[in-house]
Amino acid sequence: MPKTKQQTSGSGKLITLLIVAAFMALTIILENTMSPSSLLFTVIKKGAVYSLVAVSMNLLNGFTGLFSLGQAGFMLLGAYTYAIFMIPSDVRDSVYYLFNGSSVHFSFQEMFGAIFGTAGFGGAVSLVLGVLVAIICAGIVAAIFAYLIGLPVLRLKSDYLAIATLGFAEIIRAIFQWDKLGPVTNGANMLKNFPTFADFNIKNASGQIVLRLSAFVPVFLSAVCIFIIVLLINSSYGRAFKAIRDDEIAAEAMGVNLAHHKRLSFCISSFFAGVGGALFAMFTTMVQAKVFTSTMTYEILLIVVIGGIGSVSGSCIASLLYIAASEWWLRFLDNETYINGTRVPLLRSGFRMVVFSVIIMIVVLFFRQGIMGSRELPELLRRRPKKQPAVEEVRTHE
């Protein structure tokens, strides 16, 4: 019998949606019952942000077959765009004190604040709208840069494309650290004081937090973005992307305009990397160009590989595992530990990352398919059909 690819069935999709919804509900419940400083929430927030960035990279590397290493650069663009448009004007002078204030004199939140008010419900509306508009701008800026970068580099093949996009990310990083752009980017210094996830915690009149949403917000935003990417992948365009990945020459011969579709995939991927960058800025509460190095791109690439190249759910699961392992579960490896007075050998600062990278190498070498291969969660969750009686292979053209 020929190998049959499992079709995603309705029930599997439903279960997946339920899992995501349950995860979000659980996030809200846990954050309001557990100690909010628990590392769990760091993992959830960062994991959500990295999920989005990993999925956006997967769209390009896994589904379109374009091996790009520019993700950190597009995150940088998104993060800066978000920060520049969201720092409240009264603190701008203190943030940009080295450049005698910023050349941008407004923030989206204040623009909406002027319409809806700044206190109470109106304040919440202007915060949400301001953040959303800023996030979308972050994505658009990243996508515009992707378009421009794509014009020359998307013609390049596999590893040349990788190194060229890596180079572009480095160039962008240098430009954002340039003194001359200081009034906009604050040079090599950090941008801070913009709204973060913590601002979404709902407070009562006396300033006490009544409902914590700081972990829910990133999960929700990432989930929405990832959902859109999944819709794209399952659309006619998604199929065209996969055709390019499988066989570029055949795709072109079947009428898929390579330049157009590659550019499309590159821009969309960068859009969501930019959104991811904005979320990352909210997570770290500050933005500084030196953070967005090629090491960051490598990290995201490794997440994609661990999850399975070509699997969206794999990227999400891998992000959470990766962040949980590096930020939380393996922490003990960094602390000198004494058992019965004897020091446990090797354990000291830095050992965590050594163990971690060894695990990654094991995955890369021995579990090349990653966690999910190219399958998705719904395929695993669907009810297995009862084994049908083996049909004799019929020569159909008789």
Next chain:
Amino acid sequence: MSNNILSVENITMQFGGVIAVNNLTIEVPEHKIVALIGPNGAGKTTAFNCITGVYEPTNGRVRFLDETIVENHPHGKMKKSYAGENAGLYTHVVSPTPDTITQLGIARTFQNIRLWKSMTVFENVLTAKHMRARQNVFSATFRGNAKEEKRMREETMQLLQEQGLEHHKDDLATSLPYGLQRRLEIARALATNPKLLLLDEPAAGMNPQETQELAQFIREIREKYGLTVFLIEHHMDLVMKISDYIYVIDFGSEIAQGVPKDVQNNQHVIDAYLGVVEDA
């Protein structure tokens, strides 16, 4: 208005110092089956690649439905090193990408099957419909093209049924037996709604019985879809049986042309093929 759907005029393709196709002129009348034959390495596939935009010919012109779709003349670096004929005959450069040519209505298959290997049979055909779909990336993502998508799926299903592939629709394309993979490639090409179908060695690797069936099949689809077929083939059996007209090339140049019976008895052709034992 001629009745030629495709005319290849004085096409020359030169790679460095090697002339792979030399001054080739071919006319494909509408609704006919025309074959291009020749020994291994004669330049058949290169000619195909010039027509479909994979290669930019060094000199010459290709017209499809009386419009120039490909044209080139030796220029740039080639100007000096050009060793072919008719150097001054053409002056324009028309060099579209292969997808543009497919858009115009020329679809092709490949000598070494190029199916999309991670996709099912159904998806392979469905994806070929992408080009003709009225949609943009937003409407497709947010399902604003539901009607269009439904139509594409129905047409795909119909096509699979007509090709007898419907039982395999959820199989991975590459898991099909060889003969069916060839058939799927043809189905995929048909999905682009072509007027002209280019088949690159459709019978390669087939046994005599399968070749027999293929001949029947090619005639059928020509009738059903009102196609013109231009094919490259090695199997003399197949070519002699189905072709209305045959061009023979060797070392890039035409050595004979005519209806099957004439070509069969042409001394040049016999010479060119001497020592080449056909196993079919």
Next chain:
Amino acid sequence: MQFFVSQILSGISLGGQYALIAIGYTMVYGILRLINFAHGDVFMCAGVMMVFMSASMPIYASIPLMLVLTVLLGFVIERAAYKPLRTAPRMSVMISAIGVSYLLQNLALYATGGQPQTYPTLPFISNSVTILGAPTHWVTVITPVLVVLLVLALQWLINHTKIGMAMRAVAKDFETSQLMGIKINRVISVTFIIGSFLAAVGSLLYFTNYPTVVPLSGAMPGLKAFVAAVFGGIGSIPGAVIGAFIIGIVETLIKGTSYTVFSDAFTFALLIIILVVKPTGLFGERATDKV
């Protein structure tokens, strides 16, 4: 004038150091079609090893030991991380290389405890010398000479020995060479050994000029050396060397202006320009896909 001379001199010297790394990239790419992302980190590890060994033994003992250990490291990396993936898609091997790079950086971080390490002062080459009125160190003068000598030796090895012939054959056609009975794995190992050895020599010279070693020390020089290799035409050793000298000199000149922040960016801008204008580099060979 004096400033200019000293700029050019240190540019040539930096270029020579990049060249030694770039050869490793270009040879590996020529044979395996792999961007060995870990190569820059092998270079960094050579620096870290030298720091630790010089603390416990005399320089004259630690230099040869460091060379041997670096070569061993390169050899082990190839055997452990690339050889198992010989039949895997190219992307898998590249990801493995990125993984190795990550591992080496984290190992160095663990070993150094995150503290920048001061590179030992090497006798003679650290001494000062004045050339055309510009004060500099001997290393600046020695580097280009050493590079030229090593490249000539390497060219002789490639063109006049049996293993060199095998290397050229493998670079030309991997599968056919294998069928012709060339021991592919041996050729690849030798390539990595040569590459690592040159990177180790490069680290001696580089860290004498920039005497601080941190886990990320290898990342940037590594990338730049790769750019040099692409610039010169990947697979071509003279190309890589010329590319490296150009990049080293221009980078040093930029660092002398007020655009210091762009000294790294320039390299990548150059990379993109060359890839777009002449993807095969200065001396590269053209490869075409068959349809």
